[in-house]
Amino acid sequence: xxxKSNNKxxxxxxxxxxxxxxxxxxxxxxxxxxxxxxxxxxxxxxxKADNNxxxxxxxGFPQNYFTNFINNIERILTHRQIRYFSSFxxxxxxxxxxxxxxxxxxxxxxxxxxxxxxxxxxxxxxLFLSGLVIPFQVVMLPLVRxxxxxxxxxxxxxxxxxxxxxxxxxxxxxxxxxFMFYGFIKSVxxxxxEAAIIDGCNQRQVFFRVVFPILKPIFVTMLVLNxxxxxxxxxxxxxxxxVKNPVQTLPLSVGVLAGLYTKDWPLILTQVILxxxxxxxxxxxxxxxxxxxxxxxxxx
Amino acid sequence: xxxxxxxxxSRRAQSNRSFWLFxxxxxxxxxxxxxxxxxxxxxxxxxxxSGLNTGNESFVGFDNYRQILNDPQFGFSFLQTATYxxxxxxxxxxxxxxxxxxxxxxxxxxxVYRAGFFLPNLIGxxxxxxxxxxxxxxxxxxxxxxxxxxxGETSILGLSIVVTWQYAGYIMMIYIAALQNVPQDLIExxxxxxANAWQxxxxxxxxxxxxxxxxxxxxxxxxxxxxxDTVVSLTQSGPAMxxxxxxxxLYGINPITVQSTEVITYNIYETAFVRFQLGVGQAKxxxxxxxxxxxxxxxxxxxxxxxxxx
Numbered sequence: 001x002x003x004k005s006n007n008k009x010x011x012x013x014x015x016x017x018x019x020x021x022x023x024x025x026x027x028x029x030x031x032x033x034x035x036x037x038x039x040x041x042x043x044x045x046x047x048k049a050d051n052n053x054x055x056x057x058x059x060g061f062p063q064n065y066f067t068n069f070i071n072n073i074e075r076i077l078t079h080r081q082i083r084y085f086s087s088f089x090x091x092x093x094x095x096x097x098x099x100x101x102x103x104x105x106x107x108x109x110x111x112x113x114x115x116x117x118x119x120x121x122x123x124x125x126x127l128f129l130s131g132l133v134i135p136f137q138v139v140m141l142p143l144v145r146x147x148x149x150x151x152x153x154x155x156x157x158x159x160x161x162x163x164x165x166x167x168x169x170x171x172x173x174x175x176x177x178x179f180m181f182y183g184f185i186k187s188v189x190x191x192x193x194e195a196a197i198i199d200g201c202n203q204r205q206v207f208f209r210v211v212f213p214i215l216k217p218i219f220v221t222m223l224v225l226n227x228x229x230x231x232x233x234x235x236x237x238x239x240x241x242x243v244k245n246p247v248q249t250l251p252l253s254v255g256v257l258a259g260l261y262t263k264d265w266p267l268i269l270t271q272v273i274l275x276x277x278x279x280x281x282x283x284x285x286x287x288x289x290x291x292x293x294x295x296x297x298x299x300x
Numbered sequence: 301x302x303x304x305x306x307x308x309x310s311r312r313a314q315s316n317r318s319f320w321l322f323x324x325x326x327x328x329x330x331x332x333x334x335x336x337x338x339x340x341x342x343x344x345x346x347x348x349x350s351g352l353n354t355g356n357e358s359f360v361g362f363d364n365y366r367q368i369l370n371d372p373q374f375g376f377s378f379l380q381t382a383t384y385x386x387x388x389x390x391x392x393x394x395x396x397x398x399x400x401x402x403x404x405x406x407x408x409x410x411x412v413y414r415a416g417f418f419l420p421n422l423i424g425x426x427x428x429x430x431x432x433x434x435x436x437x438x439x440x441x442x443x444x445x446x447x448x449x450x451x452g453e454t455s456i457l458g459l460s461i462v463v464t465w466q467y468a469g470y471i472m473m474i475y476i477a478a479l480q481n482v483p484q485d486l487i488e489x490x491x492x493x494x495a496n497a498w499q500x501x502x503x504x505x506x507x508x509x510x511x512x513x514x515x516x517x518x519x520x521x522x523x524x525x526x527x528x529d530t531v532v533s534l535t536q537s538g539p540a541m542x543x544x545x546x547x548x549x550l551y552g553i554n555p556i557t558v559q560s561t562e563v564i565t566y567n568i569y570e571t572a573f574v575r576f577q578l579g580v581g582q583a584k585x586x587x588x589x590x591x592x593x594x595x596x597x598x599x600x601x602x603x604x605x606x607x608x609x610x
Contacts, residue, residue: 139337233424
């Protein structure tokens with residue numbers, strides 16, 4: 001008897017939930033469209049011929065949309081100071097080199113810090129942790145000077161070079177990455193590594209053949225967090241690479257364009273789309289990894 | 301004993317060498333590019349380092365810090381940064397929590413909504429600022445005149461909205477993770493006992509996601525304080541405005557014209573690279589560091605008090 005009435009209650013609840021879900025579904029869709037409004041308005045306006053068309057009717061859909069849009073794209077792709085393809089290439093090169101180096105070096109450091117229990121290893125770990133609370137602004141002025149000093153003393157060019165900025169990214173990426181790898185490696189059972197040692201591996205082989213493959217999930221998190229930061233970074237490239245120099249990343253090229261054509265909105269917006277599109281396309285394919293990486297990174 | 305096999309006492313010399321070899325790349329880059337500048341920076345903040353005398357600066361004691369405390373524009377920068385951050389933290393977290401509640405309902409396309417609300421987070425701060433400068437000054441002006449970022453009094457609200465658009469989807473993800481950990485049987489039991497939606501939210505959900513609130517508040521507060529890229533492209537620290545009378549009274553001066561969105565990070569950059577007072581800029585940066593440390597510490601302390609142990 002009781003079971004029956006319980007079921008009945010449940011059924012009523014399901015009906016109510018179902019009705020509710022449609023309202024929620026519609027609210028969600030409306031909110032999502034509202035959230036995308038900025039992008040939609042930008043997409044409307046990249047198809048306008050010049051700024052006058054925007055001033056006359058900023059929200060209207062233009063005539064000859066595609067002709068104008070393609071024309072704007074062409075102006076950017078062939079522009080000598082914007083150098084879209086070269087900027088894209090440098091962004092890709094700097095981001096991937098930095099990610100590769102941060103990933104390998106930070107995980108190496110984290111591994112020996114977990115597996116050695118000396119007062120040094122504790123101290124060094126806390127030194128890395130202290131880097132988490134240092135805002136970039138606190139070190140940026142001495143850093144610029146230091147890079148110049150390194151060049152003066154050793155003759156190695158640090159500013160305006162790819163290796164210069166990649167080396168700085170390794171340093172700035174270390175705290176968070178070491179911290180995340182440290183937490184993960186702590187949960188990896190030691191027995192696997194012991195077995196490898198007994199089988200005759202040396203420490204290098206233990207790390208690269210046994211430990212490294214286990215790190216895959218946290219490696220993805222690290223790639224996402226650092227990748228988004230480095231790809232979109234503006235201030236550090238401004239200081240290390242400078243503006244209008246041969247080595248130029250995508251955010252720098254956006255800044256250059258906006259400085260050159262302060263009033264040419266169709267052109268600026270086209271460049272905005274061209275700068276944002278590579279990551280958005282990537283997001284479509286590896287959406288799950290990006291969201292999971294960002295979230296688990298924050299919770300740790 | 302277990303440690304002995306990997307980095308054992310018997311092979312101390314060799315394992316010591318591998319210990320440092322494994323550490324070397326990461327540690328040296330970190331020390332050279334972060335730790336060394338941090339400490340030399342503390343020294344520079346006590347010198348008259350300027351663009352012209354680099355290498356020949358001399359020690360000036362607390363002169364830079366004294367100058368900063370008497371600088372109304374820096375004080376105003378601090379006020380605006382704090383106000384804007386407070387605004388942004390409140391708006392971002394309300395929007396993010398609301399969105400999280402929405403997309404944890406049993407809807408058909410909840411994964412689409414999640415990805416969609418998260419999407420603006422992928423756009424860099426600089427690019428984002430140009431998008432919104434256009435929206436405020438050229439597009440939304442059809443309905444809202446004057447635009448939010450054209451008037452000094454409302455410009456920080458304009459900035460907060462932009463940061464919310466960028467960041468709410470990310471914070472939403474943190475709340476989603478927390479909401480999914482709330483046991484459903486607790487909610488059901490409360491429902492059967494006659495609790496309405498608001499009572500369930502207040503008595504069950506809020507206490508159980510308190511830890512997520514700590515993380516999210518901390519993240520949003522620090523991120524808002526450190527905002528720089530978006531200001532560069534959205535407002536270039538403008539528009540100019542007359543400082544409020546009560547604020548001018550603090551300095552014992554008549555109200556002067558100040559930049560309404562010149563946040564602390566922007567002020568530091570201006571001081572160093574436009575006015576070439578690098579020593580003063582560095583002293584501001586040190587104050588900024590202390591400020592972030594104190595706020596972060598306090599905030600974590602206060603919110604952790606309210607957390608419920610699961």
